[in-house]
Amino acid sequence: DQVLHIVPETFQQVQHLQLLHSTLLLDLWKPLMPEDIMPGEDLHIMVPAPLVQEVKDSLDQNMISYRVLIPDVQELVDQSMPRERSSYKQVRKGYIYTQYHPMEEIYQWMTQIQNNYSEMVTQHFLGMTFENRPMYYLQISQPSNKPKKIIWMDCGIHAREWISPAFCQWFVKEILQNYKSDPKIRRFLQNLDLYVLPVLNIDGYVYSWKTDRLWRKNRSPYRNGTCYGVDLNRNFNSSWGSVGVSFDCSSDVFCGSEPESEPETRAVAQFIRKKKSDIACFLTIHSYGQLILSPYGSTTKPPSNNEELIQVGKKAAAALTGKYGTSYKVGPPSLILYNNSGSSRDWAHMIGIPLSYTFELRDNGTYGFLLPADQIQPTCEETM
Amino acid sequence: DIKDVGHKYYLELELEDVLDKDSTVNCTAEVLYHLGNKNMAPDVQFTLEGELKGTEEADHVFYTRIKSLEKELVAENIPDSHGHVPPELEPLHLLAWVASGYLVWQNSTENTHLQLAQIKHVKQVKRSDKYLQFDYVVLLHEMVSQ
Numbered sequence: 001d002q003v004l005h006i007v008p009e010t011f012q013q014v015q016h017l018q019l020l021h022s023t024l025l026l027d028l029w030k031p032l033m034p035e036d037i038m039p040g041e042d043l044h045i046m047v048p049a050p051l052v053q054e055v056k057d058s059l060d061q062n063m064i065s066y067r068v069l070i071p072d073v074q075e076l077v078d079q080s081m082p083r084e085r086s087s088y089k090q091v092r093k094g095y096i097y098t099q100y101h102p103m104e105e106i107y108q109w110m111t112q113i114q115n116n117y118s119e120m121v122t123q124h125f126l127g128m129t130f131e132n133r134p135m136y137y138l139q140i141s142q143p144s145n146k147p148k149k150i151i152w153m154d155c156g157i158h159a160r161e162w163i164s165p166a167f168c169q170w171f172v173k174e175i176l177q178n179y180k181s182d183p184k185i186r187r188f189l190q191n192l193d194l195y196v197l198p199v200l201n202i203d204g205y206v207y208s209w210k211t212d213r214l215w216r217k218n219r220s221p222y223r224n225g226t227c228y229g230v231d232l233n234r235n236f237n238s239s240w241g242s243v244g245v246s247f248d249c250s251s252d253v254f255c256g257s258e259p260e261s262e263p264e265t266r267a268v269a270q271f272i273r274k275k276k277s278d279i280a281c282f283l284t285i286h287s288y289g290q291l292i293l294s295p296y297g298s299t300t301k302p303p304s305n306n307e308e309l310i311q312v313g314k315k316a317a318a319a320l321t322g323k324y325g326t327s328y329k330v331g332p333p334s335l336i337l338y339n340n341s342g343s344s345r346d347w348a349h350m351i352g353i354p355l356s357y358t359f360e361l362r363d364n365g366t367y368g369f370l371l372p373a374d375q376i377q378p379t380c381e382e383t384m
Numbered sequence: 385d386i387k388d389v390g391h392k393y394y395l396e397l398e399l400e401d402v403l404d405k406d407s408t409v410n411c412t413a414e415v416l417y418h419l420g421n422k423n424m425a426p427d428v429q430f431t432l433e434g435e436l437k438g439t440e441e442a443d444h445v446f447y448t449r450i451k452s453l454e455k456e457l458v459a460e461n462i463p464d465s466h467g468h469v470p471p472e473l474e475p476l477h478l479l480a481w482v483a484s485g486y487l488v489w490q491n492s493t494e495n496t497h498l499q500l501a502q503i504k505h506v507k508q509v510k511r512s513d514k515y516l517q518f519d520y521v522v523l524l525h526e527m528v529s530q
Contacts, residue, residue: 100466213465214501214523216530231530244528252530289527338495338528365499368525372467 002052003029003070006043006059013064014039020058024051044069097170098376100162102209103133106198109169110136117176119143127267130220131203135267140175140194142186149280154197154268157232157344159204159215160369161287163361163379168198168285170380192280201232201264214369218264222249222257230256233284234340235265236347239298244340255342272348281355282348288368289337289360290328292317295349297333298341305354312355323382326362333358359383390419391494401437402478409434417494425490446475450516456508457518463502476506480520487524497527 008014018034020026028034029044037043047055059066070076095109114123120142126135141148155168175194179185199205203219217229227249234245237259241247245255260266272279294309296302303309313330320328329336333343349356362371362379371379386392393415401407413430449472450457462477463469469477484500492498501523509517 209465213461214525246529338497365525367463367467368499368501370463370465370467370502372463375467 001046001049001073002068003044003046003073004055004059005067005069006045006064007041008037008039008043008064010039013062016058016062016064017043017045020055021045024055026051026055046070046073095169095173097166097173097380099373100166100376101169103199103202103206106165106169107136110138110198113138113172113176120176120179121172126197126271128263129201129203130218130263131206133202133206135197135200135202135264137195137197138172140172140189140196142189144190147278148191148193150193150195150275150278151281151283152195152197152272152279152348153283153285154200154344155285156199156205157201157284158286159201159208159217160213161361162208162369163287163371163376164285165199165205166376167361167380167383168196170376171384172196172198174380174384197268200268203264204229216252217254218262220262222254230254230262230265232262232265233286233344234342235260235262236269236342236344238296238343238346238350239341242341243298244338245342253340259342268344269347272353273351276351276353279348279353281357282345282353283357283359284344285359285361287361287371288363288365290326290362290364291336291358291360292328292330293333293337293345293358293360294330295332295356296346297337297339297343298346300332300334302332303349309355309357313357316357320382324378326378326382386416388419390417392416399432399436402481403442404437407437409436422493426492428489442475447516450508453508456510458505458507459503460505461502462506476518477503479518480506480522483520484522484524487522491524495528499525499527501525 006017008017014037017037021028021034024047026048027046029046030042031037056066095112101109110123114121120140122139122141123136124139126137128134137154153168153171156165158164175185175189179189201218204215204217207219208215215229217231219228220230221228222230229249231245231251231253234240234253234255240259241255244253246253248254256262256265260269272282292313294303294306294313310330317328317330320326333340343358345356345358361383362375367375395411395413395415397411397413399409399411410433411430412433413428416427418424418426457476459473459476462473462480480503481500488498488500503520503522505521507519509519511517
């Protein structure tokens with residue numbers, strides 16, 4: 001089907017066009033009514049494929065000049081339909097974990113999860129982002145009288161690392177779906193509560209869906225609104241501003257105006273500080289690089305429990321590799337990556353949380369931040 | 385550490401064919417990062433222990449297909465936001481990767497780690513001779529400065 005652009009020159013041409021429209025039942029895109037076809041005015045008319053030649057011949061015979069505005073209407077329709085995207089409605093248990101989801105769907109997912117597993121899951125408010133979006137974490141807790149230690153996991157502190165929130169969602173699903181059938185899961189939930197923050201940098205994540213897929217920071221304005229975003233993983237109070245940062249707002253590693261200057265950082269830090277004596281392990285999920293990073297990034301001086309940190313890290317890496325052969329490196333960023341200060345992992349350890357790790361998930365740079373959706377499942381399975 | 389010259393690295397590595405993970409070739413290389421002048425690309429010498437697989441057949445298929453297009457090819461965001469590359473654009477993706485290797489080399493220092501992040505835009509340039517020409521805008525991700 002084609003759309004033709006015609007500017008009739010005379011009333012005779014207008015009449016002929018109106019005749020064509022009524023006899024062949026053509027679809028008028030502009031103007032809407034055949035009576036409004038005027039000499040000197042744009043006419044856009046859609047012609048079904050089988051009639052295209054006939055209409056063009058008729059126009060030629062009547063010396064009416066035309067231009068093909070849209071050579072293939074179906075192609076345009078297909079292009080404008082998002083491919084492989086499920087609709088916004090959430091069918092019970094129908095959430096597709098092997099796709100990336102925008103923030104609206106993740107909010108809906110959290111509500112659904114709490115509804116579907118209400119004995120185990122409660123959704124809690126953490127704080128507001130700069131652009132006034134609520135931050136929620138999910139608490140997964142086996143009902144019991146005894147006090148339990150906490151494992152904290154946050155995802156999506158960097159907007160473009162989409163595999164990270166995908167992993168948090170997968171993780172929650174795996175735990176809840178297999179709780180009844182898997183004795184390992186039941187056993188550790190007897191002694192531990194899981195606190196999962198699926199998207200920490202919500203504003204940035206939304207921005208990476210709507211505007212700039214490779215955005216990293218949050219969206220708070222600096223320099224009178226000429227410059228946006230703080231690297232939230234440089235904004236924590238751990239040797240803040242000392243190394244691996246920039247004080248220039250336009251940098252992707254801008255550390256902010258002071259430690260915890262950002263509402264997102266404050267929301268997390270306040271909560272963790274309050275609960276720190278109960279938190280056994282702090283995990284923050286990133287991509288890419290295939291690394292398990294232990295403290296510290298700001299100095300090569302090892303943390304007090306370095307041996308334990310490395311040992312546990314290596315066990316995790318080995319388990320991960322066992323699944324699909326994906327190899328991970330273990331160690332502090334100061335040794336295996338690059339120096340940086342103000343990271344949440346370092347800060348968590350400095351305030352007393354013994355096991356604190358940054359996970360950098362797949363891959364190694366082949367797709368980098370644009371990890372194909374078909375790698376969500378293997379990445380998440382091996383990381384479980 | 386070579387006094388007054390720079391830092392030299394001796395490498396032993398295994399090259400893996402992007403299109404056939406089981407096909408590998410061993411390689412030894414020497415990389416010299418120059419002292420002081422950060423604008424100078426590092427010197428690279430390498431030796432392959434074996435041969436790289438030929439790509440003539442795939443090249444020919446690609447060449448013929450592009451030559452037969454009615455209009456010059458234009459595309460953007462490869463891979464797309466979801467990491468997807470349409471199969472017919474995969475050869476253009478691979479070409480960009482190779483070309484980016486040159487850009488990475490020219491812009492590398494001991495403190496950088498560059499990767500191709502995305503092809504923002506690619507446009508075929510019309511030519512009257514037998515050659516194919518593509519203009520690319522590529523985004524490179526630098527790990528340390530992010």
